[in-house]
Amino acid sequence: MKGYLSYLILWILNKKTMRGAEIGRELEKRRGTKPSPGTIYPALKELKNVGLIAVDDQKIYSLTDKGQDELKSACKFFCQIFYDMKEMSDFGE
Amino acid sequence: MKGYLSYLILWILNKKTMRGAEIGRELEKRRGTKPSPGTIYPALKELKNVGLIAVDDQKIYSLTDKGQDELKSACKFFCQIFYDMKEMSDFGE
DNA sequence: ATAATAGTATCGGATAACCAATAGTATGAA
DNA sequence: TTCATACTATTGGTTATCCGATACTATTAT
Numbered sequence: 001m002k003g004y005l006s007y008l009i010l011w012i013l014n015k016k017t018m019r020g021a022e023i024g025r026e027l028e029k030r031r032g033t034k035p036s037p038g039t040i041y042p043a044l045k046e047l048k049n050v051g052l053i054a055v056d057d058q059k060i061y062s063l064t065d066k067g068q069d070e071l072k073s074a075c076k077f078f079c080q081i082f083y084d085m086k087e088m089s090d091f092g093e
Numbered sequence: 094m095k096g097y098l099s100y101l102i103l104w105i106l107n108k109k110t111m112r113g114a115e116i117g118r119e120l121e122k123r124r125g126t127k128p129s130p131g132t133i134y135p136a137l138k139e140l141k142n143v144g145l146i147a148v149d150d151q152k153i154y155s156l157t158d159k160g161q162d163e164l165k166s167a168c169k170f171f172c173q174i175f176y177d178m179k180e181m182s183d184f185g186e
Numbered sequence: 187a188t189a190a191t192a193g194t195a196t197c198g199g200a201t202a203a204c205c206a207a208t209a210g211t212a213t214g215a216a
Numbered sequence: 217t218t219c220a221t222a223c224t225a226t227t228g229g230t231t232a233t234c235c236g237a238t239a240c241t242a243t244t245a246t
Binding site for chain 4: 095096112113114117130131134135137138152
């Protein structure tokens with residue numbers, strides 16, 4: 001179950017700008033386990049490199065316009081793949 | 094955007110038993126692109142190896158009990174991670 | 187000022203996920 | 217039977233994803 005972390009970061013940053021450590025804590029709340037520094041910072045760096053997020057001088061990460069667009073299309077894509085997603089919430093009971 | 098294929102296969106097989114080719118077509122409907130044989134058959138093999146799915150002599154794949162359990166806990170995990178998933182459907186507009 | 191703590195970041199490596207190309211197998215038609 | 221078509225499967229390799237270990241930096245407390 002890999003591959004969702006970057007999009008989860010975008011999803012989180014879309015709600016609120018955060019510092020790296022805060023993102024880590026938010027991920028821990030959601031996933032149960034806290035991602036290691038070797039996970040989160042390379043991920044942030046990559047997202048920054050491709051222009052989806054930005055960092056200011058206070059190390060506060062935020063979503064760029066491009067990041068918003070990307071997130072939007074990712075959500076669309078996801079909802080298309082799991083168009084029967086509603087059953088999923090029920091399936092877990 | 095990787096890492097969701099195996100779970101998507103489980104999700105699909107949970108609704109209906111299928112042959113490999115039919116699974117491929119179903120994936121195409123959902124994702125837009127048809128997975129290559131080199132994607133789907135290794136995935137099926139792996140899922141079979143770990144006991145989440147089974148194949149009969151007619152090459153019809155089906156979910157095992159263990160597969161159902163796994164899918165159930167995966168759904169739970171997913172809903173926990175994206176507990177604000179509802180906003181996602183709206184976000185794509 | 188110094189020690190302790192929290193935050194930021196890099197590096198190297200392991201594994202997962204995926205695909206293109208290829209080959210074998212079954213099914214049906216001519 | 218022979219050809220064509222669809223299906224099943226493997227191989228080899230690429231890239232993404234993630235982690236543990238480590239190191240550097242800033243902040244705070246004493």
